[in-house]
Amino acid sequence: EPEVTQTPSHQVTQMGQEVILRCVPISNHLYFYWYRQILGQKVEFLVSFYNNEISEKSEIFDDQFSVERPDGSNFTLKIRSTKLEDSAMYFCASSPQGNEAFFGQGTRLTVV
Amino acid sequence: SQKIEQNSEALNIQEGKTATLTCNYTNYSPAYLQWYRQDPGRGPVFLLLIRENEKEKRKERLKVTFDTTLKQSLFHITASQPADSATYLCALRNTGGFKTIFGAGTRLFVKA
Numbered sequence: 001e002p003e004v005t006q007t008p009s010h011q012v013t014q015m016g017q018e019v020i021l022r023c024v025p026i027s028n029h030l031y032f033y034w035y036r037q038i039l040g041q042k043v044e045f046l047v048s049f050y051n052n053e054i055s056e057k058s059e060i061f062d063d064q065f066s067v068e069r070p071d072g073s074n075f076t077l078k079i080r081s082t083k084l085e086d087s088a089m090y091f092c093a094s095s096p097q098g099n100e101a102f103f104g105q106g107t108r109l110t111v112v
Numbered sequence: 113s114q115k116i117e118q119n120s121e122a123l124n125i126q127e128g129k130t131a132t133l134t135c136n137y138t139n140y141s142p143a144y145l146q147w148y149r150q151d152p153g154r155g156p157v158f159l160l161l162i163r164e165n166e167k168e169k170r171k172e173r174l175k176v177t178f179d180t181t182l183k184q185s186l187f188h189i190t191a192s193q194p195a196d197s198a199t200y201l202c203a204l205r206n207t208g209g210f211k212t213i214f215g216a217g218t219r220l221f222v223k224a
Contacts, residue, residue: 102158106155
């Protein structure tokens with residue numbers, strides 16, 4: 001069964017460094033998303049991506065964040081100048097028609 | 113302000129009984145309401161989607177109801193099993209929007 005793949009599963013980075021989280025969505029899906037979940041809290045929407053551009057973003061998704069779909073298969077989230085409070089589980093998701101979302105297993109980001 | 117409310121208290125039930133979880137929302141006009149399952153340390157898994165013009169949806173042992181007047185959805189798991197133990201998330205997508213917003217979830221424990 002097709003699935004969303006995320007790498008790495010765990011990333012440790014120094015405060016102030018840049019990280020790139022990678023995702024391979026399910027092929028033939030058209031909508032792509034990034035969410036994050038701080039430990040013990042709810043899943044928070046960051047950004048949605050459709051037709052090669054950001055379709056919607058949350059207040060959390062400020063200039064520190066950017067997304068790219070550099071080729072036909074990958075979807076990346078870049079976080080610049082990481083802060084301690086960026087430590088969280090980051091989930092990529094894709095959807096065939098923008099309704100139900102299929103999530104990857106997440107990347108646990110730890111900023112030290 | 114917009115809110116999605118799910119019981120923060122865990123629900124404990126005996127194997128074989130029906131589990132009923134509640135999702136209430138305010139200041140949303142959802143086009144779709146979805147239910148997901150999340151196990152510790154893993155990404156949410158899509159279970160069911162119900163549209164604003166639908167009252168009820170079923171899939172195997174799962175049933176969802178959607179009352180747009182009460183602004184409430186009920187999620188039922190019949191003949192519950194210990195393997196159903198997980199956190200269940202309610203999620204909404206507004207009409208005309210791209211982002212899906214999640215509730216904090218309700219933890220379900222099914223005892224053998």
